[in-house]
Amino acid sequence: MNGFERRANLIKEKIMQTTLVMMRTTDPKRIRIADISKEASVSQVTIYNYFGSKEALVREVFKNFVEKAIADFEAYMDEEHTFKEKIEHIIFQEGAAYRDFPPNLIQQLLMDDAELAAYIEHMYQEKTIPITMRIIEEGKASGEISEEVSMETVLAFIQLYMNQYEVMLAMAERSGDTDDFFRGMVHMFFYGICGKT
Template identity: 35%
Template sequence: MDGFEKRRKQKKKDILTAALTLFMEYGIQKVSITEIAKKANVSQVTIYNYFESKDNLAQYVFKFYVDQVWGEQKQFLESALPFNEKIKKIIFEKGTATNQISERFFQDFMKDYASGQSYVEEVYEKEALPLFIKFFNEGREQGYIDSEVSDEAILFYLKMFQEYLQREDIAQMALPVAEELTKLFFYGIAGKRED
């Protein structure tokens, strides 16, 4: 990669980072291209050259956000930690990508998710699903998941949860209890809580 391409890639990342920061704080509708350009130290024209429109930029920001969240989750899932420690990290350690999410951004994100063509679906199908199956098997081997609970049952439960969250009217209710829902899911399949 030559110097020009490196600068171009970095500039694009700066725009995505600036947009994500502003979107997370204020929601997509309340943030202008002018504000994003100022925060990213680029011109508005540069943003339009890279992303064509604010709607396209928002789609790239959603992908950027999903990649950050999944990257953090994947790191925990692939680590050498015991199953119960992985669960604790997944539930209790809020990553940098999820620390400052506003209700408005969460609603925007869930609206995109509910569209049925979300990048989240793609990541889930291609990357998360195989890793979760491996994670569940690891939990069984270490005695944390009941061996009578099949992958099919766990995945069916996840699918029900996923489809329910795709309903647009659910976004406002889900954010305040997201951590509790995660605890309920993990400790529900574990059958016991290790402290």
């Protein structure tokens, strides 16, 4: 990569990072190229040259965020952790992701952009589900998941947690100790409300 390409990549990254920060606090529909230009200290022409439109920029920012999250997730799952530690990581990381992109913002982005919705579904089916299935298989092999519980049941249980994550996050914040709240949720995930048998 020559000097020009390096500078171009740095400028593009700065624009994307600025947009990501703005998306965390402002509805993407209200963000204007002029706002991004001012915050990133680059011209509007530069933004259009790199991305073509605000919609394409927002799409690329979100896709980049998802790809990084999946890569980090995969890297953690490839390390030597117990099944319980991996599930705990999933639950805590989901909270971190929702702080960056609340579920209502994600839903809005996907409703407004069919291409982005198709991309997210593809990543879910091709990356997230296979990794999760591998973790469950490892949990079964190590005896951390009962043989009486099917793969489908564990996937459904994880999905139930994820579908209610927005509600759980609000409850955790009201509890005053978010980490302790989620530690309790991890405990219930594994042992229910009666404790470990």
